[in-house]
Amino acid sequence: MEKDISTHINTYNTGNYGLTFEKSGGVDYFISRPLLDEHNILVVFTTRRGGVSTDPYASLNLAFHVGDNPDNVIKNRDIVCRRLGLDAARMVCAEQVHGAEVAVIGKFEAGRGAVSLKDSVPGVDALITADPFIPLTLFFADCVPVVLVEPNKRVISVVHAGWRGMYGEVIGNSIRMMVSTYGVHPSNFTAFIGPAIGGCCYQVGADVAEKFSHKFTHTASWLNGTTLHLKELSKLQLIENGIPPGNIYRCDGCCSSCRNDLFFSYRADGGTTGRQAAIAAILPDGA
Template sequence: MLSSKGKMSDYSLEFKVTNGLSYYISSLLLEKHGILVVFTTRRGGVSAEPYASLNLAFHVGDDRDCVLKNREILCNTLGIDLKRMVCAEQVHGASVALVDEKAVGKGAFSIDESIPDTDSLVSGQENIPLALFFADCVPVILVEPKRRMIAVVHAGWKGIYKDIISNTLKLMSFDKSLDKKNLLAFIGPSIGVCCFKAGTELVRNFSARFNGRDWLQKDRIDLRSLVKRQLIKNFVLPKNIYACDNCCTSCRKDTFFSYRAEGSKTGRQAAMAMICSQ
């Protein structure tokens, strides 16, 4: 149970294994507020190499039946109705969609039915699981437990550069009732600064966009650090940020899918959030 500071903390993410399926979950958040926050690994599914085994994305070349079975395994383990899952056609942008009952089931069984051109999903309605998919980019889940609002964010380097975190929080605050001091932010497994080597042009562009140098180690960019910076800039309290800081997807390809380490033929793990019925 590690927070962003590596200390025990109430809503910290725990690593669990259930019937061979391994994942990170905030158990206390679920128990206390009825809000599910989960980050999956690559373990516990039926897909064959190079997608072994819990690939949850349709667009990577895996057998569709295997992906569906993997989604069923995950949903059955977590007590989720797959037919209500909402997914997006992720394009490494900064667009955000507000999800309600009209969107239920979009992308659950086909990428063609996903919410188009979107990298962040926001909802305040119960029993709508939001899911996005990752293989190095930073998965972020935002929760306002008092108002019962959630967001799942696909924060790749392009989305971070375009400030997708701010865009998401603006939509979460659309009716002005969001109290940011109550916001919780969960950062799942992603590529670490150890492995995200960037070219000269990218470093130059990021240096022009972000002040300071705490996010840069020579030619390596710390994407998690930039996400935390954007969260704090938007008034999320540092003590309310919980991160898998020691989980580099590129270093640990035995546990996670990694585009950087494995190339284009690999699977995707998921970040998923849902407001459970009271």
């Protein structure tokens, strides 16, 4: 019996650009419908449902590096892009090394990582662009997907933030790079925190917990012993970098481990599993 995910998406989705859970042609995903309608900017978080891959990648695995049949990955990317009106051949992907480096993507980089891992953008965990028709796409199975949008100046970023990335401040790095490259201001940003492992299911080693408690503030809200609330910490990092709390949206009920039926989870699946994606794209103004 399928649980109704919509009842679990809550408090942070009461503002203008909240995420909704949609099913289209067998593909289940979260989308900011208002952002698309008002600004022609697409923000989507996929789930594991709707693809052609078989176990342990069933079914909508979108990443090449996990051991799945690459033909199935390409088919899955095509399925998603067709649903969303995107060109899969122009997708840009990053190597994702659990670091904190950021790359600014221009039109000549369209398609990097679209059909193979080899030409993805190396050594980075966050991508930024102001160019249209370039779907920035990163992959997740427990780590936190963060999408940043300046809707009026039309600048977007997708960030891969696991504990290592957050410790290295990949979120802040991406915000600072957007500011320095495009002259935008974080007070005008909208941010989305996608499906990731929740504090309910995420224990880290005592050494990691200690590193975090030494480096960051407000620990009571995101650290409880060795339980690390990654999504809460990502929200705090967004706020500390100048994004208004009311502009932050997230899937609160979306623990990838608790909802392993809906999401790939590295921990719940025992390490070998697929990846869902966070996708952001600027569509042409007035389209």
